[in-house]
Amino acid sequence: MADIQPSLYFFRNQTHFLKENFIIDNEELLQKFTTSVEHLCYFTLKMDKIIDGDYKFSNESENSDFYSAVKSHQESVRIMTEIFPKNHDFWNHLDENNRQYYTTLSKEKYNTSTKPVFTLKEFEKYAIGKHTLAFIPIIGLDYIFEKKCNIEQLKEVYVLIFKGIQMNDDIEDLSADIQNGQWTYVRSRVEEFIKENNLSNESNLDQFEERVFYVSGIAQELIHYSKESFIKARNIAIENNYREITQWLSEIIADISKNEELVLSLIND
Template sequence: MKKENSIGFYLFQNLLLIISTGYKINDKNIFSAFQHGVKEYRDFVFLQDGVIDNDIDWVSQVENSANILAQTNQHYKNAIFSLLKVFPADHQFWEYLAVEEKLYYSYITKEKYNNIKKPVLEISDFEEMSYNKHNLALVPIKGMDWLFEAKAGYDDIRNIFTCVFNGMQMMDDIDDFAKDLASGQWNLLHSDVRKIITGENLINDENLDRFEERIFYASGLCEKYSLYTLEQYNNALINSEKFDFPELKIWLTQIIEEVKESITLVHKITQ
């Protein structure tokens, strides 16, 4: 899931409205109740992410009489209470949610493991982690599939968003390359840079500042993965053209232009 300063925050904040045009909504009360439950669950995940990533100012929490742990727990309870008004306790939605939550938490555990062990990663590892990191965003889409008649199949929509997730995650990893390296956040880009350093026996004899980041740009890795990002977003846009998702098309078009500008900037830096 995404934080407020990320490119995906708007998308996740407005996901149901964005995809709602792809469904025949014949009960606005049910849709409204579902929206509320999804919002509470989304807020729970956002707050939980902050705790897991250790992004919390605990001193401020005490001094301002705040308690993010209590807030997180309350959002989760609110989400369950609201969603039970839409899906009875014996509905398959709950089994589906449990499966997706297990997948999401397995991603978090694997991410922490990778940060410590720093294994060699491949693009397949990246795409698996990217999907698992964002899979909870697909739960509302599956829920809509159960509640209303869909103009597009769930698998078609999932394919669109899988490309979106890959594009967003790669964009984040590129933008945060130096920050993630400093904090010990291990990913495919760092793994590839280490492959180059090891394979070419590169040594930072002069103690160059931002040594790994220089290699990331000079080796062509930044351009390579920027083009991958562009490809993923273009695939998402092409697939979304088949369905009635005007807001998604607008968002994708804007993001694609941003990626193109970034690629142009990379060319200038590396030439």
């Protein structure tokens, strides 16, 4: 797992982390739903790359990926129609989560063009909206199978994971986001620090914003925020005996702690 971005590993394996919290009395139905979720995840991850500007659609491979994403979305919905009747409440949940997700993507593009000052509260709302489709596996499993856990507590764990993952991803993607013109909470904090302290890159230093990010102390603060979000999520997971999620969170916290120590050593040196 160390070679896979934490968010990718988590979202690609949703039912693996969730199934222990439900009484699975039909393995075939579970596998069918899992396949649908995997297709939805693939589509969502590709959409994120498109919105982030990672795709330029300049070659046949990238165009093929775009088609594969659309096809995956179609397949996900097709399978879901075999599981949930037309008038099932599941579709209302899917519609609402889709609305929130695409509204967040639109807001993200707007922010990239206007570059507003981000507050932490706005970041957290964004982090939840950006990952809201990850609630669908919980909602679907809750309709299909009998639950063994408190669903609201499980969703609260997910909310904390969304915040931790989004912050961690924005930290790791800072250089790429600067290059692509992507506006994030991390970039907003850096630019505000530069403005408030009247800093300028008169020497034309490479990666000036990244240097400010680490030297200013913002990096340590936001890494700590990400780590604390995961710790809070793990505490709830332990209390509710979400074993698979607890194990994954422990690994993530250990990895972030190593990054935290590395940043501190680099700054102190």
